[in-house]
Each structure stands twice: as C-alpha cells, then as structure tokens.
Amino acid sequence: MSNEWKPVCRVEDIPVLGARRVARPVGIEVAVFRNSQDQVFALLDRCPHKGGPLSQGIVFGTSVACPLHNWAIGLDDGCARSPDEGCTPRFAVKVIDGIVMLDAAELASHATDLPRPVAGPRSVAHQPDGALGDESFEVQAPHGA
Amino acid sequence: MKKMKLVLVGNGMAGVRAVEELIKLAPELYDITVFGSEPHPNYNRILLSPVLAGEQTVEQIILNSWEWYAENDITLHAGKTVTEVDRVKRIVRATGADGSVTEAPYDRLLLCTGSNPFILPVPGKDLKGVIAYRDIADTNTMIETAKTHRHAVVVGGGLLGLEAANGLMRRGMSVTVVHVNAWLMERQLDDIAGGLLRKSLEERGLSFMLQAQTQELVGDAEGRVKAVRFSDGSEVAADLVVMAVGIRPNTALAESMRLHCHRGIVVNDTMQTVTDARIYSVGECAAHRGVAYGLVAPLFEQAKVAANHLAQFGIGRYQGSLTSTKLKVTGIDLFSAGNFMGGEGCEEIVMSDPFGGVYKKLVIKDEKLVGACLYGDTVDGSWYFKLLRDGRSVSDIRERLMFGESSVGDTGHEGHNSAATMPDEAEVCGCNGVNKGTICKAIRDKGLFTLDEVRKHTKASASCGSCTGLVEQILMFTAGGDYSATPKKKAVCGCTDASHGEVREAIRSQKYLSHAEVYAGLGWRTPNGCASCRPAVNYYLISTWPKQAKDDPQSRFINERSHANIQKDGTYSVIPRMWGGHTTPDELRRIADAADKYKIPTVKVTGGQRIDLLGVKKEDLAAVWKDIGMPSGFAYAKSLRTVKTCVGSEWCRFGTQDSTQMGKDLERALWAMYSPHKVKLAVSGCPRNCAEAGIKDVGVIGVDSGWEIYVGGNGGIKTEVAHFLVKVKSSEEVMEFAGAFLQLYREEGFYLERTVHYISRVGLDHVKKRVLEDAEGRRALWERLQFALDGEPDPWFESSRASVDQRQFIPIAAIDLPSASATAEPVERADAPAESSVEQPA
Numbered sequence: 010m011s012n013e014w015k016p017v018c019r020v021e022d023i024p025v026l027g028a029r030r031v032a033r034p035v036g037i038e039v040a041v042f043r044n045s046q047d048q049v050f051a052l053l054d055r056c057p058h059k060g061g062p063l064s065q066g067i068v069f070g071t072s073v074a075c076p077l078h079n080w081a082i083g084l085d086d087g088c089a090r091s092p093d094e095g096c097t098p099r100f101a102v103k104v105i106d107g108i109v110m111l112d113a114a115e116l117a118s119h120a121t122d123l124p125r126p127v128a129g130p131r132s133v134a135h136q137p138d139g140a141l142g143d144e145s146f147e148v149q150a151p152h153g154a
Numbered sequence: 155m156k157k158m159k160l161v162l163v164g165n166g167m168a169g170v171r172a173v174e175e176l177i178k179l180a181p182e183l184y185d186i187t188v189f190g191s192e193p194h195p196n197y198n199r200i201l202l203s204p205v206l207a208g209e210q211t212v213e214q215i216i217l218n219s220w221e222w223y224a225e226n227d228i229t230l231h232a233g234k235t236v237t238e239v240d241r242v243k244r245i246v247r248a249t250g251a252d253g254s255v256t257e258a259p260y261d262r263l264l265l266c267t268g269s270n271p272f273i274l275p276v277p278g279k280d281l282k283g284v285i286a287y288r289d290i291a292d293t294n295t296m297i298e299t300a301k302t303h304r305h306a307v308v309v310g311g312g313l314l315g316l317e318a319a320n321g322l323m324r325r326g327m328s329v330t331v332v333h334v335n336a337w338l339m340e341r342q343l344d345d346i347a348g349g350l351l352r353k354s355l356e357e358r359g360l361s362f363m364l365q366a367q368t369q370e371l372v373g374d375a376e377g378r379v380k381a382v383r384f385s386d387g388s389e390v391a392a393d394l395v396v397m398a399v400g401i402r403p404n405t406a407l408a409e410s411m412r413l414h415c416h417r418g419i420v421v422n423d424t425m426q427t428v429t430d431a432r433i434y435s436v437g438e439c440a441a442h443r444g445v446a447y448g449l450v451a452p453l454f455e456q457a458k459v460a461a462n463h464l465a466q467f468g469i470g471r472y473q474g475s476l477t478s479t480k481l482k483v484t485g486i487d488l489f490s491a492g493n494f495m496g497g498e499g500c501e502e503i504v505m506s507d508p509f510g511g512v513y514k515k516l517v518i519k520d521e522k523l524v525g526a527c528l529y530g531d532t533v534d535g536s537w538y539f540k541l542l543r544d545g546r547s548v549s550d551i552r553e554r555l556m557f558g559e560s561s562v563g564d565t566g567h568e569g570h571n572s573a574a575t576m577p578d579e580a581e582v583c584g585c586n587g588v589n590k591g592t593i594c595k596a597i598r599d600k601g602l603f604t605l606d607e608v609r610k611h612t613k614a615s616a617s618c619g620s621c622t623g624l625v626e627q628i629l630m631f632t633a634g635g636d637y638s639a640t641p642k643k644k645a646v647c648g649c650t651d652a653s654h655g656e657v658r659e660a661i662r663s664q665k666y667l668s669h670a671e672v673y674a675g676l677g678w679r680t681p682n683g684c685a686s687c688r689p690a691v692n693y694y695l696i697s698t699w700p701k702q703a704k705d706d707p708q709s710r711f712i713n714e715r716s717h718a719n720i721q722k723d724g725t726y727s728v729i730p731r732m733w734g735g736h737t738t739p740d741e742l743r744r745i746a747d748a749a750d751k752y753k754i755p756t757v758k759v760t761g762g763q764r765i766d767l768l769g770v771k772k773e774d775l776a777a778v779w780k781d782i783g784m785p786s787g788f789a790y791a792k793s794l795r796t797v798k799t800c801v802g803s804e805w806c807r808f809g810t811q812d813s814t815q816m817g818k819d820l821e822r823a824l825w826a827m828y829s830p831h832k833v834k835l836a837v838s839g840c841p842r843n844c845a846e847a848g849i850k851d852v853g854v855i856g857v858d859s860g861w862e863i864y865v866g867g868n869g870g871i872k873t874e875v876a877h878f879l880v881k882v883k884s885s886e887e888v889m890e891f892a893g894a895f896l897q898l899y900r901e902e903g904f905y906l907e908r909t910v911h912y913i914s915r916v917g918l919d920h921v922k923k924r925v926l927e928d929a930e931g932r933r934a935l936w937e938r939l940q941f942a943l944d945g946e947p948d949p950w951f952e953s954s955r956a957s958v959d960q961r962q963f964i965p966i967a968a969i970d971l972p973s974a975s976a977t978a979e980p981v982e983r984a985d986a987p988a989e990s991s992v993e994q995p996a
Contacts (some may be wrong), residue, residue: 018966026682026708030965038965045682061725065712065962067685074685076712076720081685094610127890128723129755 013111014103030054036121039100040064041109042084044071046139049109050084051102053120057095060126157185161246161260161476163236165190168437168453169266170218175461177226181880186228187258189248192289193233196222200450202293206321217601220301231256239411254576262432262464265408265419268439269401278371281721282378286396287318300325303393307382309368309603311338313479315398320362320483330361330390332368342479342490347529349512354486371395403446416445423471425460434460449477478539480630489535492542493517503556516555521547536626547799550918565976566620571629582624587616597632633754647686654904661694664914667703690905694984706956713790717949718775726775730784734799734817735763741784748781754932762796772963779950786948793828797821802839811856814838816885824887830903848876851909852892866913874910877918880926894925894935
C-alpha cells in the first residue's frame with residue numbers, strides 16, 4: 010500500500026507557535042501546527058472536550074491550549090494533559106524541502122464523521138455531556154420566522 | 155552521567171514532599187533511598203484525627219502508595235530505623251524490627267526525623283494503656299481500646315489533645331481532658347474564646363479539669379493503668395491515658411552525628427545543616443531561625459526550597475512562615491493565625507456574642523493586621539490570613555474589617571457562604587457543576603493541599619472564581635489548613651518561581667523588550683512559556699515600554715489575536731464601536747446590510763450599549779468590518795470596553811451635566827487601551843445614576859458643582875460598589891483623574907486582576923496617594939497614558955501596524971482535492987493578502 014502525500018503549504022506559511030487550518034471536502038478541517046523548533050504537527054481541528062478549534066489556541070512547547078476552555082492538548086499524541094481526559098485524531102505529516110505534506114488517504118477519509126460544534130438558537134436544547142448536536146446547521150436570516 | 159545518591163532518613167510528609175518536588179525538577183539526578191521507622195508508606199498525619207473519629211480510614215489518608223515509590227525508582231525501607239550515620243565514609247545504617255541491618259551510601263542526606271511526643275516524666279508512664287498520639291499505631295490502639303474499655307483521660311488541652319478527646323468520645327468512651335493552664339488551646343486562643351470552646355465541648359459530653367497538675371499514673375495488678383492522680387490528691391479513673399502535651403524535635407540521631415542542634419537540627423535558609431553542607435533537614439526536626447514548626451504549611455515550603463537546592467538550582471530561600479490553625483472537630487468552627495494575643499503597641503477589635511456562640515478578635519499593629527482569632531464564625535478566615543501574609547495597610551478598610559469581606563462571589567453557589575453547613579449534594583461551583591461531596595472526595599482521595607490543586611482536579615473555582623471562598627473553606631476543613639501561597643509570593647505559573655510583581659519589576663528595571671529577554675533574565679524553565687504566562691508577559695512588556703516593546707500576536711489569547719470574540723462553535727462575533735452608546739441611521743443601515751449579506755444568524759444589543767453580530771465565519775471577518783466601516787469595539791479584549799452613558803443635560807429633564815459628551819470624550823481618549831483586565835466605565839448626568847456608574851471600574855456621576863469620580867466597582871462575578879475617589883469641577887479634570895487612575899492600574903496591576911482586586915491588594919489609600927495627593931505624579935501618569943495610546947492603530951483597518959497576522963483568516967485547501975470553500979486559497983498564494991485600503995473612519 011503506497012502512501013500518497015499531498016503538499017498543503019510551506020512551513021513558513023504557518024506562524025511560529027501557531028497554526029493554519031487545512032480545509033477538505035468532507036469532514037472538519039485539519040490543523041497544522043508549528044512550534045518554536047520548527048516541528049510540524051497535524052491534528053483534527055476539534056478539541057476532545059467540546060469540539061473547539063484547536064488551531065486558534067496558544068501553542069507552547071509541544072502543546073496547544075484550546076481557545077474555548079483552556080484544555081492543554083499534546084501536539085504529538087492529540088491527547089489532553091492530565092487530569093483532563095480525551096484525545097483528538099492525529100494526522101500523519103511530513104516536511105520535505107520546507108513543504109508540509111499530509112497523507113492523501115487520511116485527508117479524504119480519516120475522522121470525517123465527527124460532528125462540528127453548533128451554536129445559535131437551535132443549539133440550546135440540553136445535550137448530554139459530550140454530545141455536540143446536529144451535523145447540519147442552516148443559516149437563517151436574522152428576521153426569519 | 156552517574157547519578158548521585160540521595161538518602162532520606164524519615165518517610166514523613168515533609169521529606170517525601172521534598173522528594174516529590176525534586177523529582178519534578180531533576181528526575182535523573184539522584185538514586186533515591188528512603189528509610190522510615192513506621193511500616194507504612196507516606197501518609198497524611200494531620201488526618202489521623204478524622205480516622206480516630208471514624209470519619210476516614212487509614213487507607214484513605216495514604217499520600218504515596220507503595221506503587222508510587224516503585225514507579226519513581228525509589229528504594230523504600232519501611233519499618234527500618236536509622237541508628238547510625240558515618241559522615242566521613244558517608245554511609246547510613248538502619249536496623250529493622252527483626253534485627254537485620256541495612257546500609258546505604260550517600261552523596262547527599264536529607265534528615266526528616268520529625269518529632270517525638272513528649273511524655274510526662276511521672277511515675278507510671280510506662281504502664282500498659284499509656285500512649286502518645288502521633289502515628290497510625292497509636293490511632294489503632296485508641297480505636298481498639300475504645301471497643302473494650304470505658305474511661306479515657308487525655309493529658310493536654312491543646313489542638314491535638316482536643317482532637318484525640320473528640321475522637322475517643324465518638325468511639326464511645328467517657329473522656330476527661332486534663333490541662334495545666336487556665337483555659338484550652340492557650341497557644342491559639344485568648345481566655346474568652348477558650349471558655350466558649352470549653353462550653354461547646356462540654357455540651358457534647360467531654361469533661362474538663364483545668365489547672366490540674368498530673369502527679370502520678372496509678373496501675374492495677376496486671377500492670378495496666380487504672381487512674382490518674384493529681385498534685386492536690388484527687389484522682390480520675392482511666393483505662394487509657396493519652397499524652398498530648400507537646401512534641402519535641404527528634405534530634406537524637408543528628409546529635410550522634412555531631413550536627414549542631416538547638417531545639418532542633420539547625421539549618422540555614424537553603425535548608426542545609428549549618429555543620430555539613432551535604433546534609434539537609436526539613437520538617438518538625440529542623441530549627442530555622444530559632445523556630446521548629448509543628449504545622450504542615452511551613453514544612454511544605456521548606457521542602458520546596460530543599461528540593462530546589464538539591465536539584466542544583468540554588469535560587470530558593472526559606473525565610474520563615476506565618477501559620478494558621480483550624481481545629482478539626484466536626485461542628486466546631488475555630489480559626490487562629492498570627493499574634494492573636496495582642497499586647498503592647500497593638501490594637502484589638504473584638505466582636506463578642508457569647509449567647510450566639512461567636513467570638514472574633516482581630517489584632518492590628520502599625521496599621522497592619524497581625525493576628526486573628528475566630529470562634530463560631532470562620533467564614534472570613536482565609537481573607538484575614540491573606541491580609542496577614544500580604545502585610546498591607548488596613549487603615550482604608552478598618553471600619554468594616556470585623557464584618558468581613560466575604561471572599562465568596564455572589565452567584566453560582568445557591569447563596570451559601572459557609573462551607574461547614576452545606577450538605578454534600580449542594581452545588582458549590584455553578585460554572586462546572588461540582589458539588590461539595592465531589593470536592594471533599596478529591597481532596598481526600600488525591601491528597602490535595604492547595605486551591606490550585608483542587609481547581610486542576612475538580613474544576614471547582616477554575617472558571618469564574620465566584621465560589622473560591624467556599625472552596626477555600628472546604629479545603630481548610632478537609633485538609634486541615636490553608637496552604638495556598640500569598641498572592642504577592644505566588645509564582646505566575648509552573649514555568650517560573652517569579653511572582654507577577656517580580657516579573658513586572660524586572661521588566662521595568664532591566665528594560666526587557668521581548669519575551670526572550672524575560673525568559674533568559676528570569677530563568678524560565680520552559681522555552682516558550684505556557685498559556686498562562688505568555689499573555690501576562692506580553693501585557694507587561696507592552697504596557698511598561700509602549701512604542702518600544704514588541705507585541706507578540708502568538709502570545710495573545712484568541713480573541714485579542716483575531717480581534718473578535720470566539721463563540722462555542724468556532725465562529726466569531728463582530729461589535730462595532732458606538733461612542734457613548736450613540737449611533738446614526740446610516741451606521742444602523744450598514745450593520746443591517748452586513749447582517750443580510752453575510753447571513754449572520756444573530757443580531758443582539760449588548761449591555762455595553764452597542765450592537766453584536768454573532769455567528770460570523772472567521773474567513774468573513776475582514777470583509778464584514780470593511781463593509782460596516784466603523785472602528786473596532788474592542789469587545790473581545792482586556793482593554794477599555796465601553797463608556798456607558800445616560801442621556802444627561804442634552805435631553806433629560808433632570809440632567810445636571812452633559813454626560814453623553816463626557817462619555818464620548820472619555821471613550822475616544824481611552825480607545826484601544828490594553829489593561830490587566832477589561833475596564834468598563836459609565837457616566838451619569840445626575841445622582842439618579844441611570845448609567846449605573848456605581849458598579850464600574852471608573853464611574854463618573856454629574857452633580858451640580860461638577861463630577862464625582864468613583865473607582866473599583868464591578869458588576870459581574872462579585873458585585874462591588876465603587877469607592878468614592880474625588881469630586882472635580884471640569885470635564886478636563888475628569889479626564890486627567892480617570893486617566894491617571896487607569897494608568898496606575900495599567901502599570902501596577904497583575905494580569906487578570908480587575909480594578910477591584912487591584913485596589914483590594916494595594917489599598918485605596920495607596921491609590922489616593924498617587925492620584926489625589928501627588929498632583930505632579932498624577933499629571934505624569936495621565937501623560938504617560940496619552941503617549942501610550944497616541945496613534946494606536948485600528949486592528950481591522952491598519953492590521954499590520956496593529957501586529958495582526960492576516961494568515962489566520964485564510965484556511966488552506968489541499969491541492970488536487972475539489973475546493974470546498976470559495977474563500978480557500980491554493981498553496982502557491984498562502985501568504986497574507988494585501989492590507990485593506992480603507993482608512994479608519996472617524
């Protein structure tokens with residue numbers, strides 16, 4: 010089985026101690042992180058806690074703090090630092106000649122079924138802890154009935 | 155590199171804590187061996203009283219299991235007492251219960267031999283049934299004896315003796331407490347509080363003999379004790395005699411090693427013995443600056459310093475501790491700290507309600523709180539303790555000092571403010587849904603000692619902080635004390651030992667202009683800090699050296715980095731600036747058009763008197779702002795939020811001053827002002843105060859002869875009424891005084907302190923001195939603020955000058971896959987787009 014690697018960006022397109030989001034046709038974006046040692050990591054852009062976008066968090070060492078509730082997630086293993094628990098899917102990533110490459114098969118089908126978090130008027134029916142509501146969310150005009 | 159050998163003599167709380175800290179700092183430096191006389195792993199000795207009383211079991215108070223030692227590669231010899239140490243050959247020798255001898259060589263030695271309970275040297279002290287109250291063996295003896303015998307006498311009416319008496323009584327024995335002094339717990343209480351305590355305990359069934367001198371313990375034919383005889387000839391029946399008359403540092407081994415001892419093993423500020431630098435000592439056996447501590451909090455501080463030195467960092471120093479005590483007898487509320495007796499040069503404030511069972515005494519010296527003794531109502535214990543440790547002047551709060559500053563916020567905990575009476579199912583933390591039982595269980599099961607540990611493990615008080623006071627009380631009661639560090643000495647985070655004050659001072663005096671300089675200069679333990687210190691350091695840099703220090707966008711929280719408020723689904727909200735809450739039909743049309751064009755789901759009016767568009771996708775933000783063409787509302791930042799206004803003399807029948815103009819002027823002058831935390835202002839046109847200026851960080855109220863200025867209010871987690879600061883005549887003066895106060899807060903506040911916390915920490919008198927009494931200093935503060943804000947760019951219309959990294963708004967689409975979003979850029983052009991050419995509107 011051969012691995013097909015897709016180039017997605019250059020390392021320098023990612024801010025140091027920051028991240029970019031890689032959009033794909035199906036599934037939540039993949040977040041690519043760059044730390045101060047120029048190591049690149051790739052995780053599903055979805056915190057195991059309540060689905061927050063990890064790409065928007067503060068990066069330090071080899072961790073990122075989720076912007077929603079500050080859970081510290083390891084960039085290497087995608088798992089929350091103790092005592093919090095939970096992991097987000099990892100993506101294989103390679104850097105060749107300064108180009109960041111992701112596995113094409115994973116981009117197409119890995120972790121594509123996890124739902125996005127929802128917000129807005131239809132999202133406030135009480136959910137059991139951990140559930141994130143419907144996948145689909147249609148935008149309504151502000152004055153819609 | 156070959157590891158050094160560290161041998162720990164004593165397996166108690168102080169020594170093992172030192173080892174835990176050492177492992178965190180330098181896990182590979184030492185091979186560690188521990189010798190402990192007791193056949194147990196390290197346990198929480200403080201909680202022996204709840205075990206005796208039947209509220210906990212021995213298993214529950216173990217702090218470090220057998221597995222912990224194995225997992226950390228520590229060789230533990232439990233049940234072996236060290237009998238000899240050869241300092242020349244550097245070898246430790248210990249003897250087990252079976253007589254076997256074990257030897258261990260050392261490069262460094264840590265002596266933690268603790269204390270020996272003092273046994274009265276009276277005839278009969280060696281009879282069966284005469285014990286001390288020190289360890290698990292003693293506790294088990296008491297529990298077993300209670301099953302078969304009736305009468306117990308506890309000699310000693312101090313903290314430990316009373317806890318022993320209570321436990322034995324709970325186990326069904328008839329208990330008499332014998333005390334040589336005139337009232338109980340004379341080391342912590344004055345005579346009145348001591349009397350109240352005795353009355354309470356007598357109601358529960360304990361008997362007392364005060365000012366009674368024990369002369370002899372009388373035995374029966376089988377060699378078991380049967381009575382206690384006093385110097386006046388009277389006797390009390392006793393099947394069990396518990397000696398709780400004090401402890402003495404256990405220095406026998408140290409003395410045999412020819413280490414200098416004087417009421418303990420004498421150590422210096424790095425916890426090394428003064429005789430031999432390879433040998434350290436912490437805990438009850440150590441005497442530091444003449445004091446051997448018998449309470450745990452100082453011992454943990456000592457352990458940290460010793461670990462720091464053993465790890466070869468060498469920067470920690472122990473300088474002595476202030477202690478507080480809490481009696482662990484369920485249902486009795488007693489708290490004592492500092493010098494509660496008073497005396498020469500001291501003033502006492504006393505509240506005494508004997509029928510209500512409440513007695514509170516505060517001792518003040520040189521305008522500082524130096525002691526507190528609370529009986530029956532200890533809700534404010536941790537607040538007084540904080541004031542004690544901070545040592546700040548209390549003259550500005552003197553009149554209300556006795557009535558407490560309940561450190562509990564107003565919401566989220568069902569109105570409870572006393573942890574003792576809450577049932578286990580009551581919700582303590584409304585943000586995270588944590589009830590009292592869960593917190594108590596975590597404290598016991600995981601051996602938690604500090605507020606930070608409770609936050610980490612249970613999330614209680616980790617979000618808004620309204621319940622912090624309650625959690626502190628629960629901690630004090632369950633863990634037996636208050637071990638949280640004083641705010642002034644508390645480290646910023648795990649990356650450093652420096653406190654917020656120390657970091658600010660270093661940045662100021664050494665003129666650090668970048669994160670790298672701060673980390674290098676202060677010896678940060680991590681290469682890029684963490685999510686706690688990076689934003690704090692960033693704020694300190696740009697506020698101390700405006701126009702010079704570099705603002706690092708990657709060190710900002712998401713809201714300030716994207717200049718928009720992130721929502722729970724990863725979309726954002728847009729809040730344009732409306733000066734003083736005023737807008738125009740044209741602005742409203744632009745806002746409405748943008749909401750339609752970008753299909754923004756929710757349009758909401760905010761408490762800050764402006765409009766909020768919620769649900770904007772990150773990719774659309776720049777375009778939305780461009781279409782609306784209004785300046786940033788900074789609703790997402792730790793900066794000035796809004797200046798709310800009421801209508802005022804421009805329109806209102808009652809308006810005395812032009813509050814709307816004053817509000818707009820203030821808002822324009824303070825726009826884009828970053829601060830330690832968000833800042834909210836309001837201006838009312840007359841004392842009816844329709845703009846609710848009384849709960850603002852700076853509240854301005856128009857009166858006939860001018861403007862009144864109030865500071866330090868807060869309308870949120872804990873509603874605080876602002877303090878009156880000054881009355882001025884002109885609107886120019888309002889700007890100068892408000893600006894000077896805010897600049898003072900910006901320069902001295904710790905990151906994430908609201909103005910209320912800042913004023914509470916430094917005292918209102920300090921603020922008045924700098925803003926009211928020192929006119930030249932006030933003008934200088936105002937000028938510095940204006941300089942810092944002059945020319946500050948709008949983040950949406952001058953983004954590169956505002957250090958905004960535009961790349962964050964553009965998702966990357968993987969090439970060769972069908973493009974999902976029209977706004978995604980292909981790989982070749984994944985850099986920042988050209989800056990928006992629209993000028994910032996007026």
